Amino acid sequence: MQIDPAFTLKTLQEVVGIDSRNPGLEEGGPGEWELAHHITGVLRGFGWQADVQDLGKPRANVVARWPGTGGGKSLMINVHLDTVGTEGMPDPYGAKIRDGKVHGRGTQDTKGGVAAAIAVAKLIADAQVQLKGDLVLAFVADEEHESIGTERLIEQVKTDAAIVLEPSDLDVVIAHRGFGAFQIETKGQAAHGGRSDIGIDANLHMGHVLMALHELQQEWRQRKKHPLLDSATLHVPLLSGGRQLFVYADHCTLNLECRTVPGQTMESILAELEAILERFRNKVPDFQATVEAVQWRAPYSIDPEADLVQTVLKAATEVRNEPAKTIAHPWWEDSAILGAAGIESVIIGPTGGGMHTDGEWVDGESVVRLAKILFASVLAYCGRADEGTR
Numbered sequence: 001m002q003i004d005p006a007f008t009l010k011t012l013q014e015v016v017g018i019d020s021r022n023p024g025l026e027e028g029g030p031g032e033w034e035l036a037h038h039i040t041g042v043l044r045g046f047g048w049q050a051d052v053q054d055l056g057k058p059r060a061n062v063v064a065r066w067p068g069t070g071g072g073k074s075l076m077i078n079v080h081l082d083t084v085g086t087e088g089m090p091d092p093y094g095a096k097i098r099d100g101k102v103h104g105r106g107t108q109d110t111k112g113g114v115a116a117a118i119a120v121a122k123l124i125a126d127a128q129v130q131l132k133g134d135l136v137l138a139f140v141a142d143e144e145h146e147s148i149g150t151e152r153l154i155e156q157v158k159t160d161a162a163i164v165l166e167p168s169d170l171d172v173v174i175a176h177r178g179f180g181a182f183q184i185e186t187k188g189q190a191a192h193g194g195r196s197d198i199g200i201d202a203n204l205h206m207g208h209v210l211m212a213l214h215e216l217q218q219e220w221r222q223r224k225k226h227p228l229l230d231s232a233t234l235h236v237p238l239l240s241g242g243r244q245l246f247v248y249a250d251h252c253t254l255n256l257e258c259r260t261v262p263g264q265t266m267e268s269i270l271a272e273l274e275a276i277l278e279r280f281r282n283k284v285p286d287f288q289a290t291v292e293a294v295q296w297r298a299p300y301s302i303d304p305e306a307d308l309v310q311t312v313l314k315a316a317t318e319v320r321n322e323p324a325k326t327i328a329h330p331w332w333e334d335s336a337i338l339g340a341a342g343i344e345s346v347i348i349g350p351t352g353g354g355m356h357t358d359g360e361w362v363d364g365e366s367v368v369r370l371a372k373i374l375f376a377s378v379l380a381y382c383g384r385a386d387e388g389t390r
């Protein structure tokens, strides 16, 4: 029972050849529709249960199942179908192979993962592997933009754990940062520049807030540490206030962005910001301000000793014939949505380069290795029902 390298690479070329640019990012992007239908046909051909989950044309997921015989843990392999745009790429869909590198949009992020998952599906079907726990393959939409694919998926699909496929050089990602955007507004009183008796300066009031945010940022650098992640950070990308020269500023608006670490929640950050405003309400005459959350994507981490982590780490170490590491990613991934739904997850994916640039490529051999790691992880995690019978 072996992953077929030639089939895996041919599949990679096929799926790179089907344009699935995310229409949320790229005007005219065709979305996942065609690719989802193609994959569904392929998997059904192998004998899998597979269905397109219609998210409103042209957005689509594929959900495929290999039911277990019972008594084992269920596992999902989750990989996104959408890609970013192709500007500056002479041949984004050609998937030409040169020196073992497969070139084109999505090769590394993350159609290498798509091809590996399909190769696993073929091997399981060809060998008629009987698992104890269910195996679900989820090919999802929109990871590059708003993650509608995984959001909709978890309304219908629940497994004990998930392996999310994103580039990782075949190391095992067990944590990633989240991000959030918050808006703070100070309110003043517009008045002629000479009327200090009635004018209230919202911009100067925001100055207090800015100094306090600067302190909060330094405080975050000292705490909220995860062993594999940088500390949480915040910065202020947008600031605007006032109406015109010679008039007291009646409002000032600030937008701040946080990159968060496990342990921080939207509520905990809102409480920290609210405490800053409350301090100035008590200290600064006529200080009026509000804060609200604009966007939130949670950070994620899994216990390094968890069964899932150890299973994938062992498989990766065996296939690579060298110790695989546990690592963290500084950017956000769909694993946080799965984690929040009670599906613990790790992230693993192939080696490559040029992600989101015009020079994207993936190492073909690492895609084959990824498939081998996934296959070994599935057998170990879901359990073999036909163990010893062949």
Ligand SMILES: [Zn+2]
Residues within 6 Å of the ligand: 080, 109, 110, 143, 166, 167
């Ligand atoms: Zn990706």
